[in-house]
Amino acid sequence: MCSCVAAALLSVAATGRDGIEHPGTSKPDASLRVGTYNIRYSAGDKEDSPNAWNKRKSDMVDLIVKMNLDAFGLQEVCPNQTKYLVERMPHYAFVGEYRNADRKSGEASPVFWRKDIFVDEGHGTFWLSETPEIPGSKSWASACPRVCTWVRLRDKRNGKAFCFVNTHTDHMSMRACAEGLRLILSRMKDFAPSGMPVVLTGDHNTRETWEPAKIVAAELRNSLYISETPPAGPWRTFSGWTWKEHEAGIAEALEKPVEIRDTSFGHRIDYIYVSDGVKVKSHATLGDSRPGEQLYPSDHFPVMAVIEL
Numbered sequence: 001m002c003s004c005v006a007a008a009l010l011s012v013a014a015t016g017r018d019g020i021e022h023p024g025t026s027k028p029d030a031s032l033r034v035g036t037y038n039i040r041y042s043a044g045d046k047e048d049s050p051n052a053w054n055k056r057k058s059d060m061v062d063l064i065v066k067m068n069l070d071a072f073g074l075q076e077v078c079p080n081q082t083k084y085l086v087e088r089m090p091h092y093a094f095v096g097e098y099r100n101a102d103r104k105s106g107e108a109s110p111v112f113w114r115k116d117i118f119v120d121e122g123h124g125t126f127w128l129s130e131t132p133e134i135p136g137s138k139s140w141a142s143a144c145p146r147v148c149t150w151v152r153l154r155d156k157r158n159g160k161a162f163c164f165v166n167t168h169t170d171h172m173s174m175r176a177c178a179e180g181l182r183l184i185l186s187r188m189k190d191f192a193p194s195g196m197p198v199v200l201t202g203d204h205n206t207r208e209t210w211e212p213a214k215i216v217a218a219e220l221r222n223s224l225y226i227s228e229t230p231p232a233g234p235w236r237t238f239s240g241w242t243w244k245e246h247e248a249g250i251a252e253a254l255e256k257p258v259e260i261r262d263t264s265f266g267h268r269i270d271y272i273y274v275s276d277g278v279k280v281k282s283h284a285t286l287g288d289s290r291p292g293e294q295l296y297p298s299d300h301f302p303v304m305a306v307i308e309l
Contacts, residue, residue: 030158031281035072035304036166036201036270037064038238039297041107042078050295051241053081059290060297061088067286067304071113071153073166073201078107091115096166097125099145101136106144109168109202111151121161123151124191128169128180132187142176148184150191160309162278163192167202169212177205178212185219197309198275203300205269209262213271220273223280223305224250233285236266237301243294247287272305279308 039060042053049055061084064072077085079098086094089112096110097103111123126132128146129139138145148167154160167184170176181204192198200220206212208222224231231254234247253261262268274280283305290297 030308032070032307032309033068033304034199034201034272034307035067035069035302036272037072037298037302038075038168038203038270038300039077039081040299041076042081056290056295056297057084061085063286063288063297063302065089067302069304070117071111071164073109073111073164075109075168075203076107077110079105082108082110093120095120095123095151096149097147099127099136099147103135107168109147109149109166111149111164111166113151113153113164117156118153119156121152121154122191125149126187128167128176128183132183140176140179141173142170143172146170146180152191162197162199162309165198165200169202169204169206171205174210174212178215181212181215185216197278199278199307200273201271203270207262207267207269209258216273220275223272223274223283227280227283227305229282231283234287234301235261236268237270237285237303238267239296239299239301241296241299250285270300270303272303274307281306281308
């Protein structure tokens with residue numbers, strides 16, 4: 001997509017298959033659009049698959065651009081994917097390290113932000129293990145190394161600062177998932193000074209009724225439940241590439257007891273949490289398909305929220 005089309009997507013409202021309006025740049029300085037998106041690692045699908053990276057990457061970035069996010073976390077980002085993202089979205093800066101011991105291979109969980117809005121006032125990456133400063137380390141029967149990336153951002157427009165934290169916890173070991181999130185919450189006290197607002201995003205590989213999610217919910221607030229307007233879009237955030245013509249919506253799921261919606265409406269494992277004092281104006285999951293296809297840009301749906309610090 002040429003830069004003129006990207007500019008048009010940023011400047012006008014668009015409506016996706018999920019019926020959610022995706023506003024353009026006309027928003028008050030007090031509000032920030034934040035998000036999280038597992039983009040599916042590039043080697044995860046064969047080249048002859050309809051879900052191959054080279055076939056879906058343009059549609060995936062188009063969706064990110066359409067969301068017009070100010071800051072967002074991605075997961076499962078491999079080096080070749082980073083290169084493509086940077087080429088397609090030069091108005092964003094990012095930080096993040098790849099999870100393998102060489103720091104050059106494997107997946108990253110980077111944080112991106114708009115260069116014209118924010119200043120980076122410190123950032124870092126650590127491994128979700130008992131030795132978090134050792135690259136490639138893993139613990140608690142984790143299937144693979146996992147990382148957390150954080151950055152302190154200051155808004156050039158109003159001087160407000162917050163800490164954006166992004167991660168992808170283990171998918172096999174519930175203990176590793178829980179301990180990884182517990183480690184993040186503990187270290188957050190060091191890199192997010194007392195009183196600084198925090199946004200924690202990521203594919204946490206846990207449903208809200210499971211112990212890892214309960215650990216986070218005890219200290220931070222799930223943006224889904226504190227949105228000042230009704231949350232919109234599909235309930236599930238993990239599609240596993242499974243197409244659905246009609247998605248079970250968040251509103252429908254919220255009419256059911258938590259134990260039922262947690263098991264009957266699909267996997268909701270991607271989260272945006274905020275600290276006390278952060279206002280959530282709106283929250284949405286975007287179930288957009290690739291144009292003209294019964295296919296998705298990734299095996300997860302992006303989640304976004306409009307917040308005020």
